[in-house]
Amino acid sequence: MHLRHLSLTNFRNYSRLELNLPLGVTIIQGQNAQGKSNLLEAIVFLATGKSPRAGSDSELVNWLVRDEPYPFARAAAEVVRASRTEQIDITLLPNKGNGRFRKQVRIHGVNKRAMDLVGIMLTVLFRPEDVDLVSGSPSQRRRYLDIALCQMEPAYCRALSHYQKVLAQRNALLRNLAERGGDAGDQLRYWDEKLVESGSLVVARRQWLINELEKEAALIHLDLSGGVERLHLRYLPSFDPGQQPASARTPYPSTQVLRERGVAYAELSVDQARASFLAHLYAGRSRDLAAGMTLIGPHRDDLGFYLGERNLRTYGSRGQQRTAALASKLAEVAIMTRVSGESPILLLDDVMSELDATRRRMLLEVIPTVKQAIVTTTDWDYFSDDILTRAYRLHVHEGQIDEVENAGTQMG
Ligand SMILES: Nc1ncnc2c1ncn2[C@@H]1O[C@H](COP(=O)(O)OP(=O)(O)OP(=O)(O)O)[C@@H](O)[C@H]1O
Numbered sequence: 001m002h003l004r005h006l007s008l009t010n011f012r013n014y015s016r017l018e019l020n021l022p023l024g025v026t027i028i029q030g031q032n033a034q035g036k037s038n039l040l041e042a043i044v045f046l047a048t049g050k051s052p053r054a055g056s057d058s059e060l061v062n063w064l065v066r067d068e069p070y071p072f073a074r075a076a077a078e079v080v081r082a083s084r085t086e087q088i089d090i091t092l093l094p095n096k097g098n099g100r101f102r103k104q105v106r107i108h109g110v111n112k113r114a115m116d117l118v119g120i121m122l123t124v125l126f127r128p129e130d131v132d133l134v135s136g137s138p139s140q141r142r143r144y145l146d147i148a149l150c151q152m153e154p155a156y157c158r159a160l161s162h163y164q165k166v167l168a169q170r171n172a173l174l175r176n177l178a179e180r181g182g183d184a185g186d187q188l189r190y191w192d193e194k195l196v197e198s199g200s201l202v203v204a205r206r207q208w209l210i211n212e213l214e215k216e217a218a219l220i221h222l223d224l225s226g227g228v229e230r231l232h233l234r235y236l237p238s239f240d241p242g243q244q245p246a247s248a249r250t251p252y253p254s255t256q257v258l259r260e261r262g263v264a265y266a267e268l269s270v271d272q273a274r275a276s277f278l279a280h281l282y283a284g285r286s287r288d289l290a291a292g293m294t295l296i297g298p299h300r301d302d303l304g305f306y307l308g309e310r311n312l313r314t315y316g317s318r319g320q321q322r323t324a325a326l327a328s329k330l331a332e333v334a335i336m337t338r339v340s341g342e343s344p345i346l347l348l349d350d351v352m353s354e355l356d357a358t359r360r361r362m363l364l365e366v367i368p369t370v371k372q373a374i375v376t377t378t379d380w381d382y383f384s385d386d387i388l389t390r391a392y393r394l395h396v397h398e399g400q401i402d403e404v405e406n407a408g409t410q411m412g
């Protein structure tokens with residue numbers, strides 16, 4: 001698929017932008033603080049309904065219009081997919097006098113829920129901070145899995161959002177019980193079942209994605225590392241979804257499969273995850289009550305990167321960690337293509353400066369293999385002459401984008 005046209009109004013430092021984008025590689029060059037990241041942010045915002053970096057949507061509205069009587073911001077895209085062309089747009093409108101903004105999502109001009117937007121435009125974003133995926137926090141790695149899965153499977157996105165709501169409610173109950181005491185077995189049981197309903201899908205799908213990522217990433221990694229070390233990706237869930245807890249005498253039914261210990265993670269089904277999650281919640285109830293919060297579940301998951309048995313987070317050099325992060329990002333492109341039948345739009349935000357010459361060269365080999373890549377940089381020198389002559393080149397300055405002399409680029 002590709003993004004054929006992007007229009008922005010009052011989005012961050014773009015007061016007004018109408019931009020046609022071709023198939024193939026587009027490189028946008030600009031000094032610091034000119035609007036490179038803002039542009040890619042707008043594309044991801046349209047793809048997922050969420051900004052990859054803003055804490056609140058109101059941050060996206062241009063400062064200059066905030067004090068106007070009726071401030072708004074709008075991002076819209078024309079996306080060409082194999083089957084049809086989609087028109088999507090999001091407008092941020094003021095929320096009755098409280099200084100915040102609400103999202104109005106439209107597909108072909110018809111109002112929709114933000115959730116309906118997800119999956120129309122598939123993107124893989126790689127930013128300088130993603131280079132630290134391996135050494136960063138578990139929540140960063142969970143977000144990485146979630147953004148990829150949400151774009152591929154709307155059902156995952158719904159389950160995740162349901163899970164987060166139920167988790168907040170179960171935690172509120174636990175906090176209440178921790179403070180005031182009392183017996184709430186029935187109430188907890190109700191929230192356990194709700195939590196497991198969506199949580200089991202989250203666990204099973206994360207497991208699936210990590211297996212897929214490992215297969216692809218290991219191959220890419222062999223290339224990147226010069227064919228010496230094999231990369232492994234492992235799901236590190238907060239409970240073992242293939243097994244019942246040792247002390248499991250739960251009032252809940254368990255599936256036959258679960259009784260056969262050591263269910264292969266690769267084939268972990270939603271049902272298996274469900275029975276196991278429920279049993280673990282029950283077994284951990286007194287710990288949850290003492291802590292006043294839910295201590296197990298997909299909100300505590302992690303993803304581990306290993307070379308052999310060594311965890312790269314603890315033992316890897318900075319270079320090894322970056323290679324692994326890059327390999328798994330590129331693996332994401334391959335998996336999305338296979339699952340959706342469409343090549344996702346690759347968005348690279350100023351990552352060249354973070355990589356050494358070898359890894360930069362590897363990345364430059366991959367960029368032209370996707371249908372559309374939009375790449376930002378501070379410096380043209382990071383790119384080979386070969387790529388520069390083929391790419392559509394743009395320059396950004398204070399939220400204005402202009403063409404650099406381009407020979408023979410065809411608009412899609
Ligand atoms: N809501 C907003 N309204 C107006 N301008 C904004 C808003 N939010 C951010 N900006 C400004 O937009 C400018 C461009 O930001 P952006 O992050 O896109 O820069 P960049 O080109 O990626 O720079 P760098 O190379 O440093 O990463 C910055 O000066 C920033 O302060």
Ligand SMILES: [Mg+2]
Nearest residue numbers: 036037038350
């Ligand atoms: Mg930037």
